[in-house]
Amino acid sequence: MSNGDSNPSSSTIPKEDAEGLPTDFSKCAVLMLADPHDPEIHSNLELAAMNAAKEYLGEENESKWKGTDRIELISLGPNGTVVPAAEIFAIDWNLPTQVTRKLLHAMFDRETLATHTLSGKASPAFQHRPNEKAALDQPKVADVIHAVHKFMGCSERDVRGAITTKCADESKMRRKRLKRLREAEEEEERQEREKQMAT
Amino acid sequence: MSNGDSNPSSSTIPKEDAEGLPTDFSKCAVLMLADPHDPEIHSNLELAAMNAAKEYLGEENESKWKGTDRIELISLGPNGTVVPAAEIFAIDWNLPTQVTRKLLHAMFDRETLATHTLSGKASPAFQHRPNEKAALDQPKVADVIHAVHKFMGCSERDVRGAITTKCADESKMRRKRLKRLREAEEEEERQEREKQMAT
DNA sequence: GTTCCAATTGGAT
DNA sequence: GATCCAATTGGAA
Numbered sequence: 001m002s003n004g005d006s007n008p009s010s011s012t013i014p015k016e017d018a019e020g021l022p023t024d025f026s027k028c029a030v031l032m033l034a035d036p037h038d039p040e041i042h043s044n045l046e047l048a049a050m051n052a053a054k055e056y057l058g059e060e061n062e063s064k065w066k067g068t069d070r071i072e073l074i075s076l077g078p079n080g081t082v083v084p085a086a087e088i089f090a091i092d093w094n095l096p097t098q099v100t101r102k103l104l105h106a107m108f109d110r111e112t113l114a115t116h117t118l119s120g121k122a123s124p125a126f127q128h129r130p131n132e133k134a135a136l137d138q139p140k141v142a143d144v145i146h147a148v149h150k151f152m153g154c155s156e157r158d159v160r161g162a163i164t165t166k167c168a169d170e171s172k173m174r175r176k177r178l179k180r181l182r183e184a185e186e187e188e189e190r191q192e193r194e195k196q197m198a199t
Numbered sequence: 200m201s202n203g204d205s206n207p208s209s210s211t212i213p214k215e216d217a218e219g220l221p222t223d224f225s226k227c228a229v230l231m232l233a234d235p236h237d238p239e240i241h242s243n244l245e246l247a248a249m250n251a252a253k254e255y256l257g258e259e260n261e262s263k264w265k266g267t268d269r270i271e272l273i274s275l276g277p278n279g280t281v282v283p284a285a286e287i288f289a290i291d292w293n294l295p296t297q298v299t300r301k302l303l304h305a306m307f308d309r310e311t312l313a314t315h316t317l318s319g320k321a322s323p324a325f326q327h328r329p330n331e332k333a334a335l336d337q338p339k340v341a342d343v344i345h346a347v348h349k350f351m352g353c354s355e356r357d358v359r360g361a362i363t364t365k366c367a368d369e370s371k372m373r374r375k376r377l378k379r380l381r382e383a384e385e386e387e388e389r390q391e392r393e394k395q396m397a398t
Numbered sequence: 399g400t401t402c403c404a405a406t407t408g409g410a411t
Numbered sequence: 412g413a414t415c416c417a418a419t420t421g422g423a424a
Contacts, residue, residue, distance in 0.1 A: 099402080121420030125324060125407035133418085157416085158357065164417055169401065172420085239418080322405030324420035332405090356403085363404055368414065372405090403424070411414070 076103070081143035083107055096154040100162035103144050108136065114174035118163045136167070275302070275346035279336035282306055297352040299361035307335065313373035317362045329345050335366070 076083065087106040091099055104113060113136075122137025141163065148159045275282065286305040290298055303312060314334075318333025340362065347358045 066408070117418065119417065121417070125405075125419060126410065155353070155357070158354070161360075165402075168419065272407075316405065318404065321421065322420075324406060345423070364415075367406065
């Protein structure tokens with residue numbers, strides 16, 4: 001895990017040398033969001049998805065599949081980013097922005113979404129400020145864009161827009177949360193001081 | 200013309216009391232961008248377009264149709280905003296944002312686009328600044344959104360987005376133009392002073 | 399508690 | 412010269 005992407009339940013394209021774990025593929029069904037009529041995309045996806053599944057089912061994620069006979073993963077695109085099928089099926093596949101936001105939520109935790117942006121670039125409207133935010137993991141993001149674009153019929157720029165605003169919204173929510181925490185701490189300190197004054 | 204919309208070549212839904220000019224409708228073909236399978240939209244559009252054409256061909260715009268046997272107008276939506284067919288046909292109907300920008304250009308002059316915005320609201324990111332910009336003529340904008348959405352298959356929010364950025368871009372260009380003018384004036388003054396120094 | 403709206407920005411294309 | 416990109420914002424929905 002490199003890029004600040006502390007992913008709770010997704011995995012992306014694995015390294016070539018995936019340590020040859022003795023993964024039992026009979027336990028794993030990889031469903032794919034791909035156009036079967038586009039053979040090139042399809043075969044790339046198939047390969048990547050199987051590799052990703054192999055990594056996903058490896059030692060690190062053992063707790064997630066031990067005990068189940070079958071774990072279903074859905075690969076989102078050529079980079080082989082996979083997401084548990086249950087999370088995919090829980091999504092209402094009608095509104096592109098909703099799908100985008102849910103997928104992001106499934107593959108990044110809220111802290112990551114709040115502290116990253118689509119591009120990692122500073123806002124041109126606030127260039128004087130230091131930019132604290134890095135870019136989201138690019139292969140994963142590319143797969144989200146691919147999947148939503150391909151299967152919702154919306155433009156890639158729509159998906160990118162949805163990602164941008166999702167990160168912005170998570171950032172605002174995080175700020176609120178931190179502020180509330182800070183205020184609670186101050187209140188605690190104040191009460192502490194009051195108690196000491198009383199003695 | 201009320202709303203700061205100095206429209207060069209478009210007209211919108213007319214007042215009820217259109218002064219009953221003896222317009223010769225045989226000279227006028229009103230083509231309509233409407234779904235003929237949606238009777239309600241269609242008939243609203245038909246009525247509005249005919250009224251708009253009547254106004255469009257009235258005294259104020261006499262110069263535009265005198266001498267031609269036939270003027271073709273295209274109505275964009277339920278509000279009956281019409282645009283000359285030639286301008287419509289000159290557009291590449293493939294890219295939604297291009298279509299939107301061209302339509303705006305056809306119905307508002309650049310000064311209007313530069314000094315107005317889609318909503319007329321101040322930017323939430325710069326609320327301390329006074330807001331100098333008013334909203335674009337709403338019925339016209341609604342017709343653009345209607346037309347592009349209906350015939351390009353893109354979402355209304357895409358069209359709105361395109362309008363927003365078109366106005367922003369025109370505003371920037373205007374600022375540049377004004378700055379250049381100012382600098383040219385200053386340069387002129389400077390040379391004037393130099394000339395006086397020499398004498 | 400979340401998502402949506404859309405205005406503004408400078409640089410990239 | 413014109414268009415596109417996308418980060419940030421506060422309040423509305």
